[in-house]
Amino acid sequence: MKYNYFGKKILILGIGLTGISCIHFFLKKGVIPKIIDESKNPVFLKKIPKNIPFFLGNLNNKWILEADIIVISPGISSFKPILIHARSLGIEIISDIELFSREAIFPIISITGTNGKSTVATMVEKIAKKSGYKVCLGGNIGVPILNMLNQKVDFYILELSSFQLENTFTLKSKIAVVLNISEDHINRYPEGFKQYKKIKLSLYQRAEICIVNVKNKLHDVIQTNKSKKYITFGTQNSDYQVHYNHKNVILSRKNKKILDISQTLLWGAHNHQNALVALAISDSIKCPRHCIITTLQKFSSLPHRLQIIHRKKGIDWINDSKSTNVNSTKVALNSLNTSGTIRLLLGGDSKSANFNILKDDFEKFKIKIYCFGKDGKNISQICKKKSIYFDTLQQAMKLIIKEAISGDTVLLSPGCSSLDQFSSFEERGNIFMKITKDIAS
Structure with a gap:
């Protein structure tokens, strides 16, 4: 479905990197949006083109209720009373990920989870590049996602937070994985953990291949839906497994050894799991095994992560x-x-x-x-x-x-x-x- 924004009253909430990328997205469509930031002196204020109306200091209720479409930055809660009211009036509130989803023409690998998503996304990016694929990494890491639309790639790799998924509705992933879900950002959600989990699991709704953590009790998403393929990890009965044998830690697929963790720079059970999921994703896009193994052997922890x-x-x-x-x-x-x-x-x-x-x-x-x-x-x-x-x-x-x-x-x-x-x-x-x-x- 082709979306036409011409003639629509577009409002962008948040003058961060996401907000600036949204401005340029709409300008290319021939639409001049308005933009609001709750800060009186946002860092990227000087990056706003001169013809863009902006409002600073608080959420301008008049502008919000006049809009047809509101694009909300992930740092702003979509559960603010004025935004709940706007939604009840039929005003469309979406994320930059939703804008991207409507335009993207290349296959998407989507990764979310409470912990580990940056590490897994980076592992997959490095493995895919080693395998000769042209990929672009964005979303909650790397470049603002809308900046990726003008690049010709084999795969987009998206690292997605629950904040970004709150207002994303049409994302169709070639591969989707929810790594794990535990308590986080509970103060953001009126219904608490249950709502946070539901938002995370929404990633699977339109996915073609769903990689599912059985140990984290996320397998209730598995349905007898023939249009989807389910791949599991997390237990000894899963498709992909971590085996702990004495001092050795082995990554396996259907009990067949693939990689001895002692040959890598990785340590900690969380990183064993991260590498396992990166392996499952890489297998799903048919990366050669030797590219997967050599990349994981050389991979070291990202900055600020153990x-x-x-x-x-x-x-x-x-x-x-x-x-x-x-x-x-x-x-x-x-x-x-x-x-x-x-x-x-x-x-x-x-x-x-x-x-x-x-x-x-x-x-x-x-x-x-x-x-x-x-x-x-x-x-x-x-x-x-x-x-x-x-x-x-x-x-x-x-x-x-x-x-x-x-x-x-x-x-x-x-x-x-x-x-x-x-x-x-x-x-x-x-x-x-x-x-x-x-x-x-």
């Missing part, structure tokens, strides 16, 4: 600032192999998540917890005897520097959004790395 940044005097310093939800912290703790004390930096904006799920881990590990940020005080109450609270990450690290001894692991895995005190998880991780390097010098 990244060992320093080793000195027997102390490991690990940057896992991308840990923005409680389950990712749980994964990080259970990935460590240390006999010393784990010195965990935990805190930020918890997004109303339940941190009590870490209680058993706090009890079983030799651990001291350094809580900080907006919700750090509340989090520190979960295990009072092992926790201490600070206003900031920097203050917490000053004490860690004095207390850490040989054999210890200092782990920044905050389990929270960084936006209470930092511009992004990258800034939080970079500050942690800077302080660590200052210590080293």
